[in-house]
Amino acid sequence: MNSQYPCMMAVAQIRGGPLAPNLRGIVYFRAVAGGTEVYANVTGLPPYRPAQNGQPPIGPHGFHLHQNGDCSVGDVNNPFQGAGEHWNPTNQPHGNHAGDFPVLFSNNGNAWMIFFTDKFTVGDIIGKSVVIHQNPDDYRTQPAGNSGKRLACGVIRCVYNWMNY
Numbered sequence: 806m807n808s809q810y811p812c813m814m815a816v817a818q819i820r821g822g823p824l825a826p827n828l829r830g831i832v833y834f835r836a837v838a839g840g841t842e843v844y845a846n847v848t849g850l851p852p853y854r855p856a857q858n859g860q861p862p863i864g865p866h867g868f869h870l871h872q873n874g875d876c877s878v879g880d881v882n883n884p885f886q887g888a889g890e891h892w893n894p895t896n897q898p899h900g901n902h903a904g905d906f907p908v909l910f911s912n913n914g915n916a917w918m919i920f921f922t923d924k925f926t927v928g929d930i931i932g933k934s935v936v937i938h939q940n941p942d943d944y945r946t947q948p949a950g951n952s953g954k955r956l957a958c959g960v961i962r963c964v965y966n967w968m969n970y
Contacts, residue, residue: 811836812928817935817959820876822884824939825851825956830916832935832959840923843906847937850911851956864911867938867952870904870925874932876958885955888934894925900944904933908941927963935959 813836821828830847845868853864875887892904899905903924909916940953 812931812963814965815927815961815963817961819957819959821957822878823881824954828957834927836927840921841927842921844919847916850914850916853911861940861953863939865908865941867942868906868909869936871934871936874934874960876934876960885958888936888958892933899947899950930961931963933961
């Protein structure tokens with residue numbers, strides 16, 4: 806991205822992998838005063854299942870920025886590993902990574918959320934990825950919050966820069 810014309814809005818189109826093939830969504834990142842507004846609209850989330858028999862719950866779903874813009878499935882039993890780890894440009898402990906987002910709560914498979922963050926600008930995240938996980942993030946376990954398998958992924962791309970303003 807040409808820093809002379811900063812990216813003002815970006816988007817990630819989320820696609821489910823083999824563990825959640827019907828999962829779809831869109832995440833917008835919009836430059837606002839003091840930071841970035843994040844808007845997510847997701848459908849096809851798996852139904853909630855409480856933890857049982859030593860197995861973690863399914864949902865609410867971990868929701869993060871990851872280091873790499875690689876959403877290739879790879880291993881069907883452990884998909885989207887090419888996305889790398891959580892994006893953590895300031896080397897913070899888990900729970901305070903720039904890429905740590907609130908969990909997604911499924912309502913009949915749908916989740917919708919808007920939040921603000923001052924941990925990055927839109928231009929900082931172009932070429933990174935958004936990943937939705939099977940389990941909730943505990944915001945403590947290092948390095949990734951014990952949020953389980955990766956269900957869906959989308960690469961972040963600039964769609965609107967200052968020059969288009």
